[in-house]
Amino acid sequence: MTRPDLSKATAPVPADGRPVLEVDDLHVEFRTRSGVVHAVNGVSYSLTQGETLAILGESGSGKSVSAQAIMGILDSPPAVITGGGIWFEGTDLLTQPEEEQRKVRGPGISMIFQDALSSLNPVYSVGFQIGEMFRAHRGMSKKDARKRAIELMDRVRIPAAARRVDDFPHQFSGGMRQRVMIAMAIALDPRILIADEPTTALDVTVQAQVMDLLKDLQAETGMGLILITHDLGVVNEVADNVAVMYAGEIVERGTVDDVFTRPAHPYTDGLMSSVPQVEAKGGRLQPIVGQPPNLARIPSGCPFHPRCSRRRLGAEAAPGRECSTDVPPLRLVVPGREAACHYSEEVLGVRAQ
Amino acid sequence: MSEPSEHGATAASSLPAAVPGDHVHSSLTKLTSGGAATGSRGEMGEALLEVRGLQKHFPLTQGIVFKRTVGHVRAVDGVDLTLRRGETVGLVGESGCGKSTVSKLIVALERPTAGSIFFKGKDVARMGGRALKEYRREVQIIFQDPYASLNPRMTVGDIVAEGWSVHSDVAPKKGRLKRTQELLDRVGLNPDYVNRYPHQFSGGQRQRIGIARALALQPEVIVCDEPVSALDVSVQAQVVNLLEDLQDELGLSYLFIAHDLSVVRHISDRVAVMYLGSIVEEGTAEEVYSAPSHPYTQALLSSVPLHEPHLRGQKDRILLQGDVPSPADPPSGCRFRTRCWKAQDVCATDPPALVDRGQGHPSACHFAEARTVVPVDAE
């Protein structure tokens, strides 16, 4: 039962290193009765084959919205994509007609969600729902689809798949339901799998099983994995690269090793010191003051400045780097690391000592 | 731990909540240590709550008008716990292990099927009338969901002050508003917001209101049922720090129930691990986390993702097979044997007692053996 940690199994090296998916300066707004909510404000990231990119953020940081935009499952209205592009294998999905988008997305990109129970239809057996993917997209017969469904359930390590294929979602435990959803998501061999808080609702022992499964499937198929989560530990154990989101923007980006060892943005730094670790009792926690901002009223300048312990206001600030007025762009701080803070070098320096 | 600052030394802003004014501090201390209702405060370390052989079985019924009992869910099945004055006992376990039922039993929201809860030597199950009312004043609860735990139709002030209309001897009618405001101030809320309603506050702020409500009755014990798991990561730490500060200041004892092993390690003095209705391992936080001896604890700890990149891959991964068995039909003998790699014949027949078998702290496993699964952060 004990085995070495495989969570960092080497991913297949991308054939040409070209990104499979590129999100370019994406803007998404929600136009609600009580005002415009700026959920995503100029977010860019890319994903190569076999890469695991974690998007780390708290609730209301816009981390799920960008993924929903990629999948084309934003409720519109109220959501409106106001700018940017989503490039998948060389085509901008946003400029394509809806029918075309569906053809590209269906087999190319798939997604799993936090709440597996509400994502599965309670009145159909899980085998039927997995098989549906093959019937709808590959035109398979009912019998073949059922056979493929059993294979897939085996592949996601559901015990006694042949016996359980006709069971209904409520007859499975939370972890098993999440596996059913993963089986549906990988049915058509997607190039990219987006996992939105896939283990948040699960117990920690089950979470470990599901994360292991995702990593193994990725190693087998070489698909790119976008992992949306608020859990620093999961990011550390699973992802290659991480993008930290705050108030609808990416505030820091780099490899997990770099970002977690030496954060360059005060928000990332604050997050690290406010979360207790299982590996040490640690001293007093150092929370970030205040609350995450309301996306309908994002603070001026750097959106993090009202909560930031390093902000420089008025005369203290260097010219053009006043935290409450000048918006810090996401810029290269050291090779391989970008951060959206006027004073990232300082943050890096302090942490390095 | 006694450093009252809510944030790092470099933080530019000052927080009235984090650095309470002297008047608030002293009046609150007075609030909790004096007064006729409070009685005398005992020594630190004195056992306040002793739970012995606690059981709670929920009947499974069929039928509409005349219900037939067809079985029992053994939600809690033999739990022993001791909570001493001024300490925090962490109770960890996965969903469905019965930890929330334990909290409901301790605050007397449910009656135990068997076993007893002794508070200062008196059995809570035998209490009635005045004694029970007094017990309910001394033992308060903080809930997980800050949205469901506050009455949406009551103002914050009314919510915090409600306990005083039940226990009118705690605070005289005159000056209740002032006390409410002091309490709000103490938990880090603006005292001017007494007339606001819960839905106007964020999750973290609501949890502070819940804490203020619990504090209003000057309790000795607070049962914290997953108090931070519904909060955003950056807000969790604020609430954890607040709980720690209040404990230092008022000498409170916490039973801290959570599934987040990191938070429990951080806040607890002692830790009890629960599986399928009973406690499988118990000890100081250090003992349980550095030298877990029950296979379940080891598996649990090895599943928690680490935060430090340089420790990644240094731990043994113990992947458990299968799911937790149903509490309506638990396995014979040791509850964990169906998923345990050490299981032998004896495990199916003899339930292991929660005792020290030489590993340094009590563990309910016939083959208990300390083992390090969480690498020690050298930094």
Place this chain on the structure above:
Amino acid sequence: MTDQQQADLLHDEVEAGTTTGLASPSVDVTKERQNSLWSDAWGHLKRNPLFWIGAVLGLVFLLMAIVPQVFARGADPRACNLSNSQQKPSAEHWFGFDQQGCDYLANVVYGARNSLIIGLLAVLVILVLGLLVGAVTGFYGGLLDSLLSRLTDIFYAVPFILGAIVVLRSGFLGRGVAAVAVALAIFGWMTAMRLVRSQVIAVKSSDYVAAARAMGASNGRILIRHILPNAVAPVLVYTTITIGVLIAAEATLTYLGVGLQRPAISWGLQISAGQSLLRTSPHLVLFPSIILTLTVMAFIMMGDALRDALDPRQRA
């Protein structure tokens, strides 16, 4: 830094909760008014045109019931002259005359009183019965709940109108306004009771009720302070809509000849009397029907608007 910048900054800080010690509510900090859920609902209601149409209509009919003289343009509904029998509407007499030669506008206007009294009285009985039985069954549960719920099922099994007809025909309540109201309420309270019961059960298991119980609060206190205020919203919506339904039901009963009887003035009686003359004098059916429909709609619209305003799913 300019004053404006400073003001902006302060605003942002307050938003993020730094200067006020994490304390400012997440909603608009500049607004002084304290919002309860009820006042929020009112704010919502105020912006709903459906509510205003319903409210204005409802108010007009209420005034009509209280001071019919004002609306009858000086005519007395009982001052009739057979020579005017079945005259068509004119500039002088907007609704024309009925078969007896009575001013029809005055008749229709005076009919509002009985309709509204019956509607409101019946709804009051329904509300009281529903709250009482619903709260008791939902809160205490057990055998009492089982028995009362089965009793409700028995009432459910009898069609509303049929039940009322049987009661009124039996005669032991009489045939007055109160009798019709009670007959309607007896067979109309079950939905209200079920609504209250299910709400009470839902609220009973909420954490804030557990918190109050853990504090040692008594059952009465929990019921009155915590459960009922949170359980009444759906039943208020239901009863508002029901007023309209009851008014229509009263007209139906009266039309069928088991409700109010002459010389009482009521829309049901007018429609009933008018139907035999439908071919020669359609206005005799048309006017009371329009007014009846408008009244029923007014309450249904208000109920709908109230539901929108009280529905928590609409709130972010």
